[in-house]
Amino acid sequence: MDATTDTDLIAAYLAGDHNAFTKIYKRHSPPLRRAARLKLYDKHACDDILQDVFFIAAKKLHSLHEPERLPQWLQQILVREVYRYNAKGLRSVATDFQSDSPSDQPGVRDPHSEGALVAYEELKGLLKSAAEGLGERDRMILSLLVDHGLEGNDLASDLEVLPKDLHSLVHRMRDQLEKCFDAYCVAQVGRRSCPELAEILFRWSGHLDIPIRKRIVYHIEVCPICQTVRTQQRIAIADLRARPSAPPRR
Secondary structure: OOOOOHHHHHHHHHOOOHHHHHHHHHHHHHHHHHHHHHHOOOHHHHHHHHHHHHHHHHHHHHHOOOHHHHHHHHHHHHHHHHHHHHHHHHHHHOOOOOOOOHHHOOOOOOOOOOOOOOOHHHHHHHHHHHHOOOOHHHHHHHHHHHOOOOOHHHHHHHHOOOHHHHHHHHHHHHHHHHHHHHHHHHHHHHHHOOHHHHHHOOOOOOOOOHHHHHHHHHHHHHOHHHHHHHHHHHHHHHHHHHOOOOOOOO
């Protein structure tokens, strides 16, 4: 077993011994890879992010004032890179928010019909339509994240919150956005099979505002038919995004 400490390896690397960095990689890449796989389902994305982590580390090791905290430091870099990757994934789905044309706001196909899965090119319009069910603050967070690419301290500054409070705000927004997706997808598809939902959505304009989103979400929780539709739509979208043929998320 190699008794060389991280502090020794960092000092050697900064002195010009590139073999020392290879040892750092071999020592710390396995736990980082496991952590990445817990956060991302895409193995190739995990490998890319792991490379990015060590590329960043190689450039910034000189700024690590507590070498004994190297594992925690690398984990922090990993978390930031995963966050950035997910933000890019949202941006790849949610580009071109400018057009208000009805043709840019497609619905979701009936899961029982031919070609049941949502086409990838519909995802951008789907996100736009679903996001209309968010509250004002959550829409602001989504816009800053997706449209402006802000993250970390920059995102916290624009939202006028402390960085330590940012995670809970973003987590809440994503939770609400998931409910908006569920409500919009079920509203588009479920009326045919659920008379009660059809009654709720009688004369519905197709615009997912907050009151109608809440009514749909509540109805789904008490309706086995709509719960089945929700599950089908979640699987359809997850399957689509996992397909190699879909445009890359990065």
